[in-house]
Amino acid sequence: MNETIRTILDHRSIRSYLDKPLTDEQTAAIVQSAQAASTSSYVQAYTIIGIKDPVKKERLAELAGGQAYVAKNGHFFIFCLDLHRLELAAQLEGTLDSRTLQSLQSVETFMVGVVDASLAAQNAAIAAESMGLGVCYIGGIRNKLGRVTELLQTPDRVIPLFGMSVGYPKNRSDKKPRLPMSHIYHEDVYKQSTEELRDELHQYNRVISEYYAARTGGERKDRWTESMAKLLQNPKRLFMKALLGEKKLPLE
Template identity: 65%
Template sequence: MNETIKTILDHRSIRSFLEKELSEEQIRLIVESAQAASTSSFVQAYSIIGIKEPAKKTELARLAGNQAYVAKNGHFFVFCLDLNRLRLAAQLEGIEESEIFESLSSTELYTVGVVDAALAAQNASIAAESMGLGICYIGGLRNALYDVSALLKTPDHVVPLFGLCVGYVDNRTDKKQRLPMDAIYHEEEYKTDEKMSEQLHSYNRDISDYYLQRTGGKRADRWTEMMANKLTNAQRLYLKQFLHDKKLPLN
């Protein structure tokens, strides 16, 4: 097993960072690593906004659901779907926005941007962890995208998708066991529900044991229980309207 794979397999979310900023060299290498990720048809439909200003990080922490580590870390990155750059590219080629509206608002191009941003972020995360730093993804930014967008001054056709805390680890958390490989990896065809259910029952026992140990017996959540609760409490249903307002009605 090489060092890259060791770094990947040792991943865990870090939510407690030392009050030490990343160097400009570290930031540059993390962003360059993000840019080295695969991108559909060379579109590169994402942008990264780095946040250093303490007051702005504090406000983003509040908007993300009062997550303190959004404010206290070495550097905070916001990964955005960015189709505005494509609009500008077309404009430079003498093409009016009305001529490309159908493409800019397509579900396909939106999907390309989301995938591109996710691939870039994961490259950035692995780069940071290879430097001995910790990371934590922040989906909570989508709790208040109108406010986040206003704070970051993102124009139409740009959507802040998630944040990424990066910094020097203060408290290294335990590693959460993922779903068994057999529940994720299918060969030739998708597994039956019966087979999947067997794997989920086994996984439930592992996750309950994890929470029992981590909380000193205060929690024993099952994975299927957590997912069922998530599905019965729909979140962020305003997103469709937000995308429409950002001129991304998704046709």
């Protein structure tokens, strides 16, 4: 096993950081690593916004649901889907017509941007962790996404997808056990045995329950399927489709 794989396998979310900002060199290395990620058809349909202003960090922490580590970290990155740049490219080439607009508003182009941003972010995370830094992805910035877009002054066709806090770990959290590889990795076709999948979930439930019990002194014994069932009982961010339309990202 090489050092890169060890870094990847040692990943855990870090939510407590020392009061020490990243250097400009560290920030540049993380962003350049993000840019080195694969991108569909070379479109590079994402933008990264780095937040250094402590007041803006505090506001983002509030909008994300009171997550302190959005405000207290070495640097906060926000990864955005960005189709505004593609629109400008079409304007420069004189091809901003109905066909181009159809492409900009298609589900496929939207998915390309989401995938591009996600690949870039994971490169950034691995780069940061290779420096001994900790990271935590922040989906909570979508809780009040309209206000986040106003705060960041993102133009039409640009939408913040998630944040990433990065910094020097104050405390290293435990690694959460992942689903068994046999549940995630199928060969040639999707595994058809529902009974087998259920058996694996029962086994995973026991692993997760024991993990939480050990971590909390027996106060918490959640099963994974229990947590997911509760999650699905509370539909989230149902405003998203309307907001995308307002940002000129209606999906067709």
